[in-house]
Amino acid sequence: MKVLEVPSSLDYRGIEELMAKAVTVEPDKLLLDGRHTRFVDPAGMIGLLGVGRFLQSRGAERVRLQMDPASEVSGYLARMGFYQAASGIFEVDAPPERARGRSSDVLLEITPIAENQDVHALVEHVQERAGSILSRTLHYPPSAVVQFSVILSEVCQNILEHAGAPGWVAAQTYQWSRRLGRQVLVIAVGDLGRGFRGSLESEHAGRFGARWSDSTALEAAFIHGLTRFPDQGRGQGIQQIRKQVRRWGGVIAVRSGSARIADTSEWEEFPPLEDGLADFPGAWITILLPEADPEGGK
Numbered sequence: 001m002k003v004l005e006v007p008s009s010l011d012y013r014g015i016e017e018l019m020a021k022a023v024t025v026e027p028d029k030l031l032l033d034g035r036h037t038r039f040v041d042p043a044g045m046i047g048l049l050g051v052g053r054f055l056q057s058r059g060a061e062r063v064r065l066q067m068d069p070a071s072e073v074s075g076y077l078a079r080m081g082f083y084q085a086a087s088g089i090f091e092v093d094a095p096p097e098r099a100r101g102r103s104s105d106v107l108l109e110i111t112p113i114a115e116n117q118d119v120h121a122l123v124e125h126v127q128e129r130a131g132s133i134l135s136r137t138l139h140y141p142p143s144a145v146v147q148f149s150v151i152l153s154e155v156c157q158n159i160l161e162h163a164g165a166p167g168w169v170a171a172q173t174y175q176w177s178r179r180l181g182r183q184v185l186v187i188a189v190g191d192l193g194r195g196f197r198g199s200l201e202s203e204h205a206g207r208f209g210a211r212w213s214d215s216t217a218l219e220a221a222f223i224h225g226l227t228r229f230p231d232q233g234r235g236q237g238i239q240q241i242r243k244q245v246r247r248w249g250g251v252i253a254v255r256s257g258s259a260r261i262a263d264t265s266e267w268e269e270f271p272p273l274e275d276g277l278a279d280f281p282g283a284w285i286t287i288l289l290p291e292a293d294p295e296g297g298k
Helices: 012-024 042-057 072-079 082-086 116-137 144-163 195-211 214-222 237-247
Strands: 002-005 029-034 062-067 106-113 167-176 182-191 251-257 259-262 280-290
Touching (some): 002 012, 012 042, 012 280, 042 082, 042 182, 042 280, 106 182, 116 167, 144 237, 144 280, 167 280, 195 251, 237 280
Parallel strands (some): 002 029, 029 062
Antiparallel strands (some): 167 182
């Protein structure tokens, strides 16, 4: 059985490392060894599900996931509904039971997105919870609840519009100690669909010619607002999400194929554009929304 070690910190950086391993390993009986993983966030959880599903699609006969059952990470995964979502993806020995109730810092446990009604149900489900977290934890104005609901709806709709495949979404707040010292809401959405390049190719590849790639497709959508629709004004989700996230002083990063594009920030060092990453299918979106600065700035 081949072993892939899960990074000790499974955030957007750590999941990148695991994706790179997944695209090069020969599909066989595989063990993902997470016994030394000590931190995981929504981007890591969603990405881990994606890696497991990807290995299955490449013909892996069996994919086992081993976590330290006594660790806080394993309990946290259970609380976020990870093991339930992982059913049919990973073999897990005696996963911990999911605790009843919901922690005060959890906005949204891992939720699958496969059709429009999933998006509507999700937004309705988190409305009240979002109001509490946005106002009490992030100290955003009451109007932010409606704007956040639009963002959540659009970012999930992106799965259905671009992917042509199911995906997942999750969100939770964390204390962002490095360079900020405030609470941050982390929202992660991911799918294993055709990605931005595949979605935009039929409508826009011709104008880019030989320059058409994963990175130019991301730039076209993220910066210029191009969509798979020929009529202007439809499908402006990613660009509109980006504008609202920036108004709140937040950061958004989108990974698709072999590239990632992001807004830069003083408190989180996403490179503005990365190319030549492991060619991993789908689209993986991370949004970071910081607590409002008590002094009136972001």
